[in-house]
Amino acid sequence: GCTRKSDDTTAAGAPTRTPDQVKIALVPGGAHPYFQPWKDAAAKAKSELGVGDVTFNETSDWDQTKQNDVLKSLAAQGYNAFGVFGVSPENINATFEDLKRQGFPVASLASCPAGESDKADFCLSTDVQLAAYKAAQAAIEAMGGQGDLVHLTGNKVDSNTQRRIAGVQKAVDETGGKVKLLQTVTDVDKDLQTAQKAVADLLAAKGDQIQGIVNTAYNPAVAAAEGVERAKLPIKVVAIDDDKTILAGLRNGSVAATVLQNPAGQASVGSYALMKLAGGCTMAQPGVIIDSGSFVVTKDDIDTYDADRQAKTDELKKAFDSRYLSCK
Amino acid sequence: MSTGTTTAGRAGLGGSLKEVTARPEFTLAVLAAAGFVALAVATDGNLLSRGTLEAFFRFLAVPIVIGLSQMVVLAIGQMNLSVGTLTGLCAMVAAWLMLEGGLPAPLAVLGALGVGLAAGLVNGLLVVFTRINGFIVTLATMTIIEGLRYGVNGPDTFQGYSPWLRGLGTASVLGLPVVLVLALVVAALVALFFGRAVVGRQLLATGGSPFAARLSGISNDRSIVIAHGLSGLLAGVAAVITVAASGSVNSSIGDDLLLQSFAAPIIGGVALAGGVVSVAGTCLAAFLVRLVDVMQAQFDINPRWIDLIVGAVVLGAVLLGTVRQKLSKGSS
Amino acid sequence: MSTRTATPPEIPAAGPPGPRGPSRMPLWANPRLGLLILLIALVAIFTVLRPAFLDTTLTLVPLQSDISVYAVVGLSQLAVLSLGHMNMAVGRMAAMSAFAMGLAYDRLGVSLVVGLVIGLIVGTLLGALAGLIISRTGVNSFVVTLAMDFALVGLITILYTRFTDGVAFASRPDGMDALRNDTFADYCMGDLCGPHIPLVAPIALVAVLAVGLLFRFGRLGREILMTGASEKAAELSGIPVRSRVVQAHALSGLLAGLAGFLLAANNGAFSARIGDAFLLPSFLGPVLGGTLLAGGAVSVLGTVLGATLTQVIYKGLNLLQFQLDQLNLYIGLVLLGALSLDRVRHVVAERRRARA
Amino acid sequence: MMLTAENLVKTFPGVRALDRATLRLAAGSVHALLGENGAGKSTLIKILTGVHRPDGGRVALGAAELHLNGPLDAQRAGIGVVHQERNLIPGFSVAENILLHHLPRRLGLVDRARMRAEARRCLGLLDLDLDPDTPVSRLSVAQAQLVEIAKALSVDSKVLLLDEPTASLTGDEADRLYGIVRKLRDSGHAVVLVSHKLEEVFAVADTVTVLRDGRSVAEAEPLAAYTRDQIVDLMVGRAYSSVRLAERHVDPAAPPALRLDKVCTARGHRGISLSVRPGEILGLYGLVGAGRSELAKALLGLDRITSGTVEVRGRPVRIRDVGEALRAHRIGYVTENRKEEGLFLDQPITRNVGVTVWRRLARAGLVTDRAERRLVTRYVDRLGIRIASPSQLAGQLSGGNQQKVSLAKWLAAECEILIVDEPTVGIDVRTKAAFHELIAELAGAGLALLLISSDLPEIVTLADRIAVMNGFGLRGELVNDHDYARMSQAIIRLIHDERVPGERLE
Numbered sequence A: 001g002c003t004r005k006s007d008d009t010t011a012a013g014a015p016t017r018t019p020d021q022v023k024i025a026l027v028p029g030g031a032h033p034y035f036q037p038w039k040d041a042a043a044k045a046k047s048e049l050g051v052g053d054v055t056f057n058e059t060s061d062w063d064q065t066k067q068n069d070v071l072k073s074l075a076a077q078g079y080n081a082f083g084v085f086g087v088s089p090e091n092i093n094a095t096f097e098d099l100k101r102q103g104f105p106v107a108s109l110a111s112c113p114a115g116e117s118d119k120a121d122f123c124l125s126t127d128v129q130l131a132a133y134k135a136a137q138a139a140i141e142a143m144g145g146q147g148d149l150v151h152l153t154g155n156k157v158d159s160n161t162q163r164r165i166a167g168v169q170k171a172v173d174e175t176g177g178k179v180k181l182l183q184t185v186t187d188v189d190k191d192l193q194t195a196q197k198a199v200a201d202l203l204a205a206k207g208d209q210i211q212g213i214v215n216t217a218y219n220p221a222v223a224a225a226e227g228v229e230r231a232k233l234p235i236k237v238v239a240i241d242d243d244k245t246i247l248a249g250l251r252n253g254s255v256a257a258t259v260l261q262n263p264a265g266q267a268s269v270g271s272y273a274l275m276k277l278a279g280g281c282t283m284a285q286p287g288v289i290i291d292s293g294s295f296v297v298t299k300d301d302i303d304t305y306d307a308d309r310q311a312k313t314d315e316l317k318k319a320f321d322s323r324y325l326s327c328k
Numbered sequence B: 001m002s003t004g005t006t007t008a009g010r011a012g013l014g015g016s017l018k019e020v021t022a023r024p025e026f027t028l029a030v031l032a033a034a035g036f037v038a039l040a041v042a043t044d045g046n047l048l049s050r051g052t053l054e055a056f057f058r059f060l061a062v063p064i065v066i067g068l069s070q071m072v073v074l075a076i077g078q079m080n081l082s083v084g085t086l087t088g089l090c091a092m093v094a095a096w097l098m099l100e101g102g103l104p105a106p107l108a109v110l111g112a113l114g115v116g117l118a119a120g121l122v123n124g125l126l127v128v129f130t131r132i133n134g135f136i137v138t139l140a141t142m143t144i145i146e147g148l149r150y151g152v153n154g155p156d157t158f159q160g161y162s163p164w165l166r167g168l169g170t171a172s173v174l175g176l177p178v179v180l181v182l183a184l185v186v187a188a189l190v191a192l193f194f195g196r197a198v199v200g201r202q203l204l205a206t207g208g209s210p211f212a213a214r215l216s217g218i219s220n221d222r223s224i225v226i227a228h229g230l231s232g233l234l235a236g237v238a239a240v241i242t243v244a245a246s247g248s249v250n251s252s253i254g255d256d257l258l259l260q261s262f263a264a265p266i267i268g269g270v271a272l273a274g275g276v277v278s279v280a281g282t283c284l285a286a287f288l289v290r291l292v293d294v295m296q297a298q299f300d301i302n303p304r305w306i307d308l309i310v311g312a313v314v315l316g317a318v319l320l321g322t323v324r325q326k327l328s329k330g331s332s
Numbered sequence C: 001m002s003t004r005t006a007t008p009p010e011i012p013a014a015g016p017p018g019p020r021g022p023s024r025m026p027l028w029a030n031p032r033l034g035l036l037i038l039l040i041a042l043v044a045i046f047t048v049l050r051p052a053f054l055d056t057t058l059t060l061v062p063l064q065s066d067i068s069v070y071a072v073v074g075l076s077q078l079a080v081l082s083l084g085h086m087n088m089a090v091g092r093m094a095a096m097s098a099f100a101m102g103l104a105y106d107r108l109g110v111s112l113v114v115g116l117v118i119g120l121i122v123g124t125l126l127g128a129l130a131g132l133i134i135s136r137t138g139v140n141s142f143v144v145t146l147a148m149d150f151a152l153v154g155l156i157t158i159l160y161t162r163f164t165d166g167v168a169f170a171s172r173p174d175g176m177d178a179l180r181n182d183t184f185a186d187y188c189m190g191d192l193c194g195p196h197i198p199l200v201a202p203i204a205l206v207a208v209l210a211v212g213l214l215f216r217f218g219r220l221g222r223e224i225l226m227t228g229a230s231e232k233a234a235e236l237s238g239i240p241v242r243s244r245v246v247q248a249h250a251l252s253g254l255l256a257g258l259a260g261f262l263l264a265a266n267n268g269a270f271s272a273r274i275g276d277a278f279l280l281p282s283f284l285g286p287v288l289g290g291t292l293l294a295g296g297a298v299s300v301l302g303t304v305l306g307a308t309l310t311q312v313i314y315k316g317l318n319l320l321q322f323q324l325d326q327l328n329l330y331i332g333l334v335l336l337g338a339l340s341l342d343r344v345r346h347v348v349a350e351r352r353r354a355r356a
Numbered sequence D: 001m002m003l004t005a006e007n008l009v010k011t012f013p014g015v016r017a018l019d020r021a022t023l024r025l026a027a028g029s030v031h032a033l034l035g036e037n038g039a040g041k042s043t044l045i046k047i048l049t050g051v052h053r054p055d056g057g058r059v060a061l062g063a064a065e066l067h068l069n070g071p072l073d074a075q076r077a078g079i080g081v082v083h084q085e086r087n088l089i090p091g092f093s094v095a096e097n098i099l100l101h102h103l104p105r106r107l108g109l110v111d112r113a114r115m116r117a118e119a120r121r122c123l124g125l126l127d128l129d130l131d132p133d134t135p136v137s138r139l140s141v142a143q144a145q146l147v148e149i150a151k152a153l154s155v156d157s158k159v160l161l162l163d164e165p166t167a168s169l170t171g172d173e174a175d176r177l178y179g180i181v182r183k184l185r186d187s188g189h190a191v192v193l194v195s196h197k198l199e200e201v202f203a204v205a206d207t208v209t210v211l212r213d214g215r216s217v218a219e220a221e222p223l224a225a226y227t228r229d230q231i232v233d234l235m236v237g238r239a240y241s242s243v244r245l246a247e248r249h250v251d252p253a254a255p256p257a258l259r260l261d262k263v264c265t266a267r268g269h270r271g272i273s274l275s276v277r278p279g280e281i282l283g284l285y286g287l288v289g290a291g292r293s294e295l296a297k298a299l300l301g302l303d304r305i306t307s308g309t310v311e312v313r314g315r316p317v318r319i320r321d322v323g324e325a326l327r328a329h330r331i332g333y334v335t336e337n338r339k340e341e342g343l344f345l346d347q348p349i350t351r352n353v354g355v356t357v358w359r360r361l362a363r364a365g366l367v368t369d370r371a372e373r374r375l376v377t378r379y380v381d382r383l384g385i386r387i388a389s390p391s392q393l394a395g396q397l398s399g400g401n402q403q404k405v406s407l408a409k410w411l412a413a414e415c416e417i418l419i420v421d422e423p424t425v426g427i428d429v430r431t432k433a434a435f436h437e438l439i440a441e442l443a444g445a446g447l448a449l450l451l452i453s454s455d456l457p458e459i460v461t462l463a464d465r466i467a468v469m470n471g472f473g474l475r476g477e478l479v480n481d482h483d484y485a486r487m488s489q490a491i492i493r494l495i496h497d498e499r500v501p502g503e504r505l506e
């Protein structure tokens, strides 16, 4: 009879490549301001690491099928190491396995697969639950330790959203009832106008009860900062990331604090590690999850935060050399 | 803005009371009023507080205008799938003109309207020259416009443009947001256009019976181009309102508008087959959908339940229409 | 008898009467042929610009998987275009079917095939429900299915939140991975291995053949088409139009469910996002292939070609590494071009005939 | 010559509709344009009004050549038209429809007062007392037709083209129309009249052009020079002998194939009792709106029967839809409205005829084209349907041939009971005669036929018995003795509720 060919491609192991043979592709889930630092980091990594190429391709448009296509197209183009923000954490492992089967090192960047296992070589991502926890804490502090808090976030059917909800809840629970989580509004990150409308309606309905709004998604953060300022309400808004708009809000006071992640670090350290893996190193612990750091920034440290973040990035790089990677 | 379902010159001005109550707009008006009162009571009057009313009406302006933008093409029996992304593009262009182009706000507004009109005309001309169904043409142009919309500023947000324009977005006259007044003025003009203007009547004739219209010397091609052009222009108006009222725009603007653009006219009693429009119905339907929005915020309902409810409301409204039609047929 | 009948009758068309009526056009004006030529031209262009376009494992095999999914998506829309209807809820019907499959695998632990059947039944029922509402109320299909789409979006999220940890089912049935990863080249009899065709392709092929057979030779399919051509005349010809409407929509739901399964197999999980991106391609395939929105005529082969063309365009543009804005721009432009080309061919053919 | 069209050529897919046709119109005359179905009359009219562009030939007004790029050009040139098909915008008012091509305007807006006044004037020309604000969707067929005529008159035209204007008018209404036509002629207009009702043509027209197969075989000849038969010969292209219908014998004792007993419907029919035996033709006569078509539809389950019984071959039945009527009872219905209910205009002839027989042809649910084509060709041959190919679209056939296709599908279905509704409306003399032959032949072969017709001579020619309806009720039934004068009198009297001595009344 009929037999199935044995899976010898994975068994064969990855070929070792010199840095100039390594072509790295950084593929975000779609177009989003968060990923814009990846672009610069990619260019910088290319020159600093001396690798063949580092490209940035955001055409996957928040669609797993399209992302898979983009990845395969890049592979066909000769890219042989991948840093990927998986569109759907639930089945991104399948995509990672595909890439691994071809012998490519893979990094899960800025988000980790849902569930227990991680089929990428490593996951370098914000601990979103921790970041949300810090954000909520910042909000609670700005509120003076008591009052009603609202959480605005993204797509409800997304494991990261679930983790963020848990993080905020944890911070609120720790106040022992002094702070109440009045409402968690999900699905308001789809587009800016939906977020603006939701914020306006929320403020209209409960504006005078709310003392703080913590945002764990981009569009609602922009909308909340603006809506609160416009309504001239004394609500403390905690935003996410450091997009121009958010920083402007921080400066003019409409944003009390923002929780930064480390996209540039993810891209540069990720690229570095990928290059190493392509060169014959292996992960000491395959599928390890590494927090790329999150930082609460207020008006006071607005000019200095980047140094902290750079320090974290350097530290991450060292940790890869010393702990995560094992090279002969 | 009293124009109801505009098809024929109606039998007599005003018509009998029975005729008035038999119109779909009447049902919608009753529903809207009842819903509003019910929500006001359920929120202990919070709905009637200044801030809430203001927010309610401010975010009613775009749904009205975008509904009209779709209605204009439905009038000739076509659809425009690009209204949403086009609104986004126009909004981005306006912001770009002010921030990067350094143009004063009024010129940027004209620029946005111009882009809307031009894109609409291109849609119309493509339909005429390729003879491809408008649904398909605008499906393709929607993709193109999506690319352009993103091209203006990537994923980043524009804000901090003209204080005058943003001031206009928050200003009120007689307790009504200026942007809503603007939307209502636009609605009145559209009603006048379809009710009384020769060109508007010709559009409806094209929608009602293209062949008969042609035999009466009406150029259906011209109707198609005008309808799509007007639809684009109205998308431009929606964009201007967005830019003014929201204070910041990015390439996601317009993503929520496509379904809304259909919901308002369809619930408002506009026939997909063409030849029938209802400005009042469209406005009332937008009002109803907005009520649902506000209800969600007031009672902290999962937005996914809102989708379910809106779906049910649309189905309910059309079902009601059919039942009533059957009843009125049975009685005559 | 008359001078007119004395002129030799047309060569009896060998093929089925095309979507634009009996083919009186020269062969080269056949829209399917034009599509095929365009397809070959595009493949040639892409290959010249990026030789990797012909890479078996990285381009051709995934391309076939994608075509398999989107051909079925196109057929799902085609099933109701035959009536002159639309199904704005294709994606959500696919998602609901996929949910049912996921639930069956996860909670009941059923085999691959049993779960598939359960999912297909759910899809079929959803389609039938839409058809039932449409045929009973006479409300436009666009409105009904759009409203249904709204309702299902809400329902799907609520269900996933309820039955999974939010997003997707964790477990996968046996065989699912093979379906995703394997081609027939992985199966050998001695030294003889199969071709580099993914395992999902034959599933889609069966759907294509079945739908083709149905509309070409099946009494049911023909009666659906006649209902699409004129509901009134169909009713007065003894066709049970209401059932045909329900059946066409049920078929649409069934195919949407199948597309959902194929996509889940390709992507590796039954998740809430399945079908999100189905709407646009569902129209592109049939319409590029020459199916009219007016009803009464469909082209199954054209739909497959249309889906193929769309996927080739995506693939090619991806390989050319356009940035997001340019990508959308070019996709839109190529599609407009492909659509207009068909029109140009028609005009030219008509002119020629008029001169003849 | 006021308007001339010379050597016009027009080709449609598969058909040369006009093949060097010529029409010369003189001012101050009524010009009849005659020809069989599909001869090209409507095509010619459409070219003269800018709807179609000719593939060859020229049109001239006086000495100047006319280039008509659209209907508007024709109107500007002073050519008014009433097309064969109705062309009103359903949602618009009467006034707006009448004036649609030149809406009175002020500042880009419709001047409604002027529009109403102008519309009233046009309606007045037809002595039509109709509120100009009425939506046309509320008009009866006849009223809509008159509005079309008013619309044509609203153009200040020197030439008026009427394509079968009286097809849906009553005798009185037609007379009124012809009165206006004469007035227009006397005031120097040129009027073209297309009609299959030769009596009317002879009564009103001065000159005649006859088209045959797209060619003019008589060009602007004085009509007085011809007899009716000569005109028919010209149209047909050979000596035309009137038909002789097959002798039939109906067994008066045979049990009825279809019997209605005191049937009432949701539509408002009251106590209708009828019966038809195999081999018999029952004529069902009435004026437009008498409720005959509605009765047929109720029989087929398209409307609800509220009381009374329907028996098929002696067994009481309750039919739910046309499919059941056909399959369970072998009843077929040839509708009066072939364009909307009888045919699939955008589908090939094969499908149009095959639709009723697929169930029979199907093997395991599949139908082969060959089986279908074979069957269809048989009926196309049998009915002498003129087609370019079996895959030609039904909508491309002329009216008469469309009517035949609509009948063919029921013959192919092998019905035993056939209801034929207004089979010869808009059908030329020869085809009409052929139809009559066919109907008689079908009855001769044992079919039970219910013939609904508003054409009195047709009923008297064909029927064995004549049932007369008015206002959704049955007025009575007569045994036909084929004496036209006597029968028509008796029928008219029945309609006006005068008892006819010696006739059975329900």
Ligand SMILES: Nc1ncnc2c1ncn2[C@@H]1O[C@H](COP(=O)(O)OP(=O)(O)OP(=O)(O)O)[C@@H](O)[C@H]1O
Pocket: D012, D013, D015, D016, D017, D035, D036, D037, D038, D039, D040, D041, D042, D043, D044, D084, D395, D396, D397, D398, D399, D400, D426, D428
């Ligand atoms: N739009 C069209 N497309 C294709 N064929 C057409 C079209 N219009 C007319 N024809 C064909 O042209 C021929 C002439 O048709 P026309 O309508 O002029 O006939 P007619 O003399 O008016 O007949 P009738 O008495 O039945 O109205 C017919 O064979 C018809 O099938």
Ligand SMILES: Nc1ncnc2c1ncn2[C@@H]1O[C@H](COP(=O)(O)OP(=O)(O)OP(=O)(O)O)[C@@H](O)[C@H]1O
Pocket: D140, D286, D287, D288, D289, D290, D291, D292, D293, D294, D295, D336, D422, D454
């Ligand atoms: N109350 C009414 N209002 C408007 N139209 C009506 C009404 N009653 C009947 N009609 C229309 O009048 C036409 C004639 O009705 P019906 O077909 O039942 O009578 P008929 O005797 O068959 O007349 P015809 O000779 O026209 O076939 C139909 O088209 C029907 O739709």
Ligand SMILES: O[C@@H]1[C@H](O)[C@H](O)CO[C@H]1O
Pocket: A032, A034, A110, A111, A126, A128, A160, A217, A218, A240, A241, A261
């Ligand atoms: O953490 C990242 C960023 O905050 C951005 O929202 C993109 O996806 C999220 O998961």
Ligand SMILES: [Mg+2]
Pocket: D041, D042, D043, D084, D163
């Ligand atoms: Mg004619």
Ligand SMILES: [Mg+2]
Pocket: D292, D293, D294, D336, D421, D422
């Ligand atoms: Mg009738």
